[in-house]
Amino acid sequence: MSDDQNPAPVQYAQLHWDNDGQPLSSVFGDVYFSKANGLEETRHVFLQHNQLAQRWQALPETAHFTIAETGFGSGLNFLAAWELWLSSAPASAQLHFVSVEKFPLSKNDLSRALSLWPQLQFLSQQLIDAYPCIVGEGFHRLSFMDGRIKLTLIINDAACGFAQLLATTDPLYSCYSPTVDAWFLDGFAPSKNPHMWSEDLFSRIHQLSKTGTTAATFSAAAIVKKGLKFAGFTLEKVAGFGRKREMLKAIMPAHQQDYFYPQPAYKSASPFPSPWSINASPNFHAKKEAIIIGAGLAGCTSAHALAERGWKITLLERNNIIASEASGNPQGVLYAKLSHKEEAQAAFNLASLQFAQSFYSSRWIATGEQTGVLQLAHCAAEQLLQTQLREKFSAATELVQFVSAGRASELAGTSLAHNAIHFPNAGWINPAKLCAQLITHPLIQVIANTTAVDIAYNGENWCINNNAELQAPVVIIANARDAHYFTQTRHLPIKSIRGQITYLPATETSKKIKIVICSEGYIAPANEGIHCTGATFNLKEESTALRAEDHHTNLENLREALSDMADEWGNLDNNLLGGRVAFRCTLPDYLPAVGPVADEIPMLDSFAPLRKNARAFIQGTGKYLPGLYLNIGHGSRGLAYTPLCAEILAAHINNESQPIASELVTALNPARFLIRDLIKNKR
Ligand SMILES: Cc1cc2nc3c(=O)[nH]c(=O)nc-3n(C[C@H](O)[C@H](O)[C@H](O)COP(=O)(O)OP(=O)(O)OC[C@H]3O[C@@H](n4cnc5c(N)ncnc54)[C@H](O)[C@@H]3O)c2cc1C
Ligand SMILES: C[S@@+](CC[C@H](N)C(=O)[O-])C[C@H]1O[C@@H](n2cnc3c(N)ncnc32)[C@H](O)[C@@H]1O
Structure with missing residues (x-):
């Protein structure tokens, strides 16, 4: 973001088109894809040399796989990966494609470039229809084929954009962000675009990778080789596509957390924010089962987002019908207040409105009216x-x-x-109709007339009301203001x-x-x-x-x-x-509370030094209750906020890359109130 109050304006790609109708960058003087055959080049360089077909055939049911790319451009690589996914991955698995783009194509240019590939038309039309309206730097999460394909388009410089996927850029905590399985290192040639292939970019690539992560790139330039080695990859030169003699493929042999800084370079004060938002108990849940308390907009969108990912959901509702409290008005307005300021509330409102409009695009007819x-x-x-x-x-x-x-x-x-x-593109929606539609998924079971009074952990599962029939490794509290009655969330200023x-x-x-x-x-x-x-x-x-x-x-x-x-x-x-x-x-800052529930007393103890010094160096992650999550605080904006919040929550629970920048994920973290209280010395 720029330093002043306004975000950096988007610089759209400036293109010219050659005699064959192929796009070229007027600024970088480079091609978007091989003039010989762009699609075949993508298949050769990125798909084949990341061994995607073989890896995807071997994926278990409901697995997810993440590709990260530098330079989204025309989306050709994305579409080629999508096409291959459909023919090789299990139908219940999910592809996450995260791409960072500093100079996005306009929708018209995107459409013109993609018309070169009629064989991909079935997919490219879906991308063109969903291509977001770009306001400035930021994240756009798009979902295709009932969530089987998720695209996260980050408008930013590559190194900055990838930094926003990290829980923190503090190298001490690299091991908490390893979401990427394969890298597509595209971007214009290093000779024409040296700025992008920076040490910073390779540091982020290191931090987002894990043991076994692969990378492929069309370039075999020295700066790329050096960068990949610096990021901890083992390289191999292989034959390039067409007339290109060489390209690089790479693999991360064993990821080392302290790769860059074996010893912390700081002692009493840290240049990084204290790591309270990092949940050190990641949820590699063997059993994808969750109970959600509350069947309003928050509970039903959460149930839908998790069911889409193969989770079996039990939705508890105290009334005899769902969506009969705040989510029970016959007409709710899809609306979020925009702001010119660069603050969390403004960024969240914009992101949630855009996500919601895309989420409702196929749902208007059955649930409301897109009147504007x-x-x-x-x-x-x-x-x-x-x-x-x-x-x-x-x-x-x-x-x-x-x-x-x-x-x-x-x-x-x-x-x-x-x-x-x-x-x-806004309008009004009947929230109860929407909720009913969202929970028709076969993996969602509703239990009505049941009030959750007590939630207790037995070391493996959370158990509701001491009822052995109502237990699961994951519980989501989505019962709005009544979250106040649970011991674990009583501390929230609802x-x-x-x-x-x-x-x-x-x-x-x-x-x-x-x-x-x-x-x-x-x-x-x-x-x-x-x-x-x-x-x-x-x-x-x-x-x-x-x-x-x-x-x-x-x-x-x-x-x-x-x-x-x-x-x-x-x-x-x-x-x-x-x-x-x-x-x-x-909640007092008018943002919802979405994410893991803090373990109140250990959290306060661990971060107690914040009482004296808001920038104190605290080694150690946040303290959270394993498998207990919250999704409340949607105020007057449930229709705009809940679809994106459900996606954020699902990313937390399913260990995926987030659909919004990590700063915003932290701004929504329910533990923020404990940390603020410590800093203000109120606790
Ligand atoms: C008058 C009014 C007008 C509004 N207008 C708009 C609008 O135009 N546009 C808009 O976007 N938003 C509007 N809102 C806000 C929107 O309705 C809310 O943000 C949204 O409904 C919140 O959804 P929720 O799921 O968090 O809460 P709720 O819909 O209240 O759902 C919580 C559910 O949890 C259940 N529950 C509670 N405790 C328990 C328990 N212990 N065990 C089991 N179940 C439990 C409740 O019965 C309820 O069904 C309006 C709100 C009001 C009050
Ligand atoms: C060769 S094109 C990518 C082609 C693209 N992958 C496709 O499938 O069409 C290179 C892309 O990198 C983008 N780019 C250039 N510099 C960048 C930077 N510093 N950060 C992010 N993207 C950048 C360009 O705008 C361009 O879209």
């Missing part, structure tokens, strides 16, 4: 925010558009007095916020509303003759009864936004209006 969402600049603060957002998002028109009041009115089907931000929505009968005039309109509150287009509007916010209030004054608040907020319809519902008696009350679960 308008966020009105209805007050001075919102007007200022929208001005600030313009610079960062002006090119991201697939994600947001800045529209005048006139254009907003056209989109809405009713007159609006304010300029607005338009999210063309806040409960009461909210009431109002059901408004559609009128002839209001039926014209064709988009979700958000200002102080929101109103969704009518569904089955009813609009949902709301919602109120009341901290520390527990009443579940509908209140006339809350309906009044919702209607007043609406009046402000929809001047033309101000009197449409004026005659209704607030005492008779329908609606619904539920409780949001929020």
Whole structure:
């Protein structure tokens, strides 16, 4: 990221096209793939010399395999790997393809480049359709074929991007990030792009590799040989593709943790953040079985993400039907507040909104309506925010558009007095329908009418309510504000916020509303003759009864936004209006808590020096309860947050590379509150 408040703008690839329609980089003066036959070159260099077909045929059911690549370019290597995966890996296994790209192709260029390979069209069209709207540096996780193929596209310089996959760049803790099985070292030729093939890049490659990790590269240049040796690989020169005499293949014989720094170079203060977020009890669970407590959006998305990975899930719900508490409103808005700032909240909101839009792309029809969402600049603060957002998002028109009041009115089907931000790919969803759809997977079993009261560990399994039928090596607490009742998570600063929505009968005039309109509150287009509007916010209030004054608040907020319809519902008696009350679960920094549950007392003991010195050098990882995880705190944004959080949680549990940068993974770590308390000397 750049040093100032704004992220470095994306520099798209500048291409020219030769007479055969092949792309070349105008900046680097190099080709994207062999002019002779790019696809065959990929197969020869990267697939064959990483022995992928043989390795994939030997994979066990539900295994996952990770390829990391320098330079995504046109995605040809990705598509070739995907194609081979389908013909050689077990159908239940997952391919993770992580690629770092500093100069992404525009969607048009990607599409033009991939049209060179009609034989891959079935796959390339899926990639083109899902290719993300790139706002700046950051991660994009795309999922294909019901999660069988996962692409993590990291927009950044290669060395920086890979550093963001590490739990920490502190070399003392390299052994906690070995997620890569095979490297595709692409990128323009070292003679044309020496900056990329840096010592930093090879350090990251070392840190992300493990015993048996392989690498292949089209280049046999000295800088590449030296770098791979430096990273601990054993090299072999083999025949290159076509007219290229040589290329390199490599293998990591035995990974050494202290390879670079046998002794820590620091004694009392560390240049790296203290390693509290590293979970030293990695979960190589032989038995892929988990119990999830709570069948709302958090529980159902988590169940879906793990079932996709071959986990057998028992979903416990205290009510007789799923999604009947916060996730029970008939219409929820897919929305997340964007910000021009470079802080965790802003980065997470953007990442989760983009992930959610992609997640819902095939689910709108059955669960809601992709009407688009308008966020009105209805007050001075919102007007200022929208001005600030313009610079960062002006090119991201697939994600947001800045529209005048006139254009907003056209989109809405009713007159609006304010300029607005338009999210063309958002809309409203019925969360309960979504939850029901997500848990139809054969590996998910729901047990309703069952309240988890007690969770206890017997050294192998977590057991719920001392019931031998309810035990598993992994338990996920996804029961929102009620996580407070479990001994293991009682220390979390959970806040409960009461909210009431109002059901408004559609009128002839209001039926014209064709988009979700958000200002102080929101109103969704009518569904089955009813609009949902709301919602109120009341901290520390527990009443579940509908209140006339809350309906009044919702209607007043609406009046402000929809001047033309101000009197449409004026005659209704607030005492008779329908609606619904539920409780949001929020944490003080407004980020969810997603990840392993800290072992409270040992964690406080281990990191006690932070009380005196926030940068104290502490040797030792965080203390976590083995197999116990949390996914709560989605506040008012469950529809945007929960799909990405489920993916993050699944990556923790299944030992995969994360779909977001490690800084953000740490920002969501539930143990952050204990660490903050230590630093503030509150504990
Ligand atoms: C009025 C209102 C309006 C909202 N509007 C929007 C919106 O427009 N867009 C949006 O994105 N978000 C909205 N939200 C927020 C969104 O609803 C939540 O973020 C989301 O539903 C949280 O999902 P969850 O699974 O964490 O919690 P919940 O849906 O509350 O699920 C928790 C589940 O755990 C179960 N449970 C609790 N304790 C136990 C136990 N001990 N054992 C077994 N089961 C247990 C509960 O019964 C419940 O089913 C709104 C929230 C409210 C209250
Ligand atoms: C030869 S092309 C890669 C071709 C690609 N693998 C494919 O399948 O189409 C090299 C890529 O490396 C990218 N690149 C160059 N320098 C980079 C850097 N420092 N960090 C990340 N990517 C870089 C280029 O933008 C380009 O897309």
